[in-house]
Amino acid sequence: xxxxxxxxxxxxxxxxxxxxxxxxxxxxxxxxxxxxxxxxxxxxxxxxxxxxxxxxxxxxxxxxxxxxxxxxxxxxxxxxxxxxxxxxxxxxxxxxxxxxxxxxxxxxxxxxxxxxxxxxxxxxxxxxxxxxxxxxxxxxxxxxxxxxxxxxxxxxxxxxxxxxxxxxxxxxxxxxxxxxxxxxxxxxxxxxxxxxxxxxxxxxxxxxxxxxxxxxxxxxxxxxxxxxxxxxxxxxxxxxxxxxxxxxxxxxxxxxxxxxxxxxxxxxxxxxxxxxxxxxxxxxxxxxxxxxxxxxxxxxxxxxxxxxxxxxxxxxxxxxxxxxxxxxxxxxxxxxxxxxxxxxxxxxxxxxxxxxxxxxxxxxxxxxxxxxxxxxxxxxxxxxx
Amino acid sequence: xxxxxxxxxxxxxxxxxxxxxxxxxxxxxxxxxxxxxxxxxxxxxxxxxxxxxxxxxxxxxxxxxxxxxxxxxxxxxxxxxxxxxxxxxxxxxxxxxxxxxxxxxxxxxxxxx
Numbered sequence: 001x002x003x004x005x006x007x008x009x010x011x012x013x014x015x016x017x018x019x020x021x022x023x024x025x026x027x028x029x030x031x032x033x034x035x036x037x038x039x040x041x042x043x044x045x046x047x048x049x050x051x052x053x054x055x056x057x058x059x060x061x062x063x064x065x066x067x068x069x070x071x072x073x074x075x076x077x078x079x080x081x082x083x084x085x086x087x088x089x090x091x092x093x094x095x096x097x098x099x100x101x102x103x104x105x106x107x108x109x110x111x112x113x114x115x116x117x118x119x120x121x122x123x124x125x126x127x128x129x130x131x132x133x134x135x136x137x138x139x140x141x142x143x144x145x146x147x148x149x150x151x152x153x154x155x156x157x158x159x160x161x162x163x164x165x166x167x168x169x170x171x172x173x174x175x176x177x178x179x180x181x182x183x184x185x186x187x188x189x190x191x192x193x194x195x196x197x198x199x200x201x202x203x204x205x206x207x208x209x210x211x212x213x214x215x216x217x218x219x220x221x222x223x224x225x226x227x228x229x230x231x232x233x234x235x236x237x238x239x240x241x242x243x244x245x246x247x248x249x250x251x252x253x254x255x256x257x258x259x260x261x262x263x264x265x266x267x268x269x270x271x272x273x274x275x276x277x278x279x280x281x282x283x284x285x286x287x288x289x290x291x292x293x294x295x296x297x298x299x300x301x302x303x304x305x306x307x308x309x310x311x312x313x314x315x316x317x318x319x320x321x322x323x324x325x326x327x328x329x330x331x332x333x334x335x336x337x338x339x340x341x342x343x344x345x346x347x348x349x350x351x352x353x354x355x356x357x358x359x360x361x362x363x364x365x366x367x368x369x370x371x372x373x374x375x376x377x378x379x380x381x382x383x384x385x
Numbered sequence: 386x387x388x389x390x391x392x393x394x395x396x397x398x399x400x401x402x403x404x405x406x407x408x409x410x411x412x413x414x415x416x417x418x419x420x421x422x423x424x425x426x427x428x429x430x431x432x433x434x435x436x437x438x439x440x441x442x443x444x445x446x447x448x449x450x451x452x453x454x455x456x457x458x459x460x461x462x463x464x465x466x467x468x469x470x471x472x473x474x475x476x477x478x479x480x481x482x483x484x485x486x487x488x489x490x491x492x493x494x495x496x497x498x
Contacts, residue, residue, distance in 0.1 A: 029496030085464030
């Protein structure tokens, strides 16, 4: 099975590239930066990853505004080195992992409903290459890992929201975990901290803000909405706040996929699916599909169970309003219910949950929190089952 | 939806539309042959991309803030900067109204260029 063995958030200062190429890494101005990555590389050597998924942004090297994807995934055997307007760096082309790329593409599109642009060719540039230089130094014959580029638009508004990027990270982790072959994956999310690149405030950066932001990223990975941030904070950060938020967050989502959801109702479908999976694993039931017609036919029993489930879910939802609802907690509750009464209840729950899941899929607005959906659980649970 | 930030524009679709010709010209500079063509005959190169006279003038004058205001995306602007011998810091110094040396003096690591 695939496994995410590490996640790294790091910068991609473009001048690092020529410094590496010209062997200037030990000059006094650059040594501190490169020295900081020595323990990172030692850590990575212990992790022995096979693949690096690099969540980065292109800087108008291989993507252009003629057609500009919000999320673009590389699905190729190898990736060429791009020319950003300064010439092509003397680096070996980067080996891809077609099998994992194809699996991630299918998982993100089918299971997690991310509408990706799929790329058979990407010429990678400093957003991708600087993190590779810092973490996986190449030799003359090639790179020590295979790599998969995942490009995120952070240069032309409208940008994907930070929340969306966080969810992309969660989906990425799930996609890697469901890969049938053994593969150890490191996910890198790359972007700058505060920096302003134009206007009279060119070169502006605010370390105090950056430290505050990193603290929040660590303590509250499940995000506050843009509207919850103060206007002053945005002003302090400069425009590159967008790169920082949106590029680094996929990596946080990968690291925190078990974090409780900020808005439980929006994730109803995911919760139901996880419950279903957990029950199937716990009970080892393989023929639920064959039992479906019989269960569906037993209307009275179905309604009784439906009320039981609805009641529990109401309780959870109330709990969620007061605090937070963890998918793990709901899963445990339902699993316990199955354990109390025995396998038959679990089978019936599975049948019911299949119906719930289908309805959640059919009716749930995936991308916005609507008033209609915030009352959605009773709608799903009190139907004619 | 997007709040203003001091001393900068935010590159949205309206700015992208305004800068369409300029950004297409810049994108072409990712090819060595096109860079040579630009250096050989800037005027002919600019005409190929249908730039207005005002836009051409901004390039002639190396007016980087003017190019930003005309809708050139900063990451595209870097390509014109490179083709004309103006790296990011030189363009930035001009936008701040400083000399290159004055700008470098504001940095923690002056050699990190």
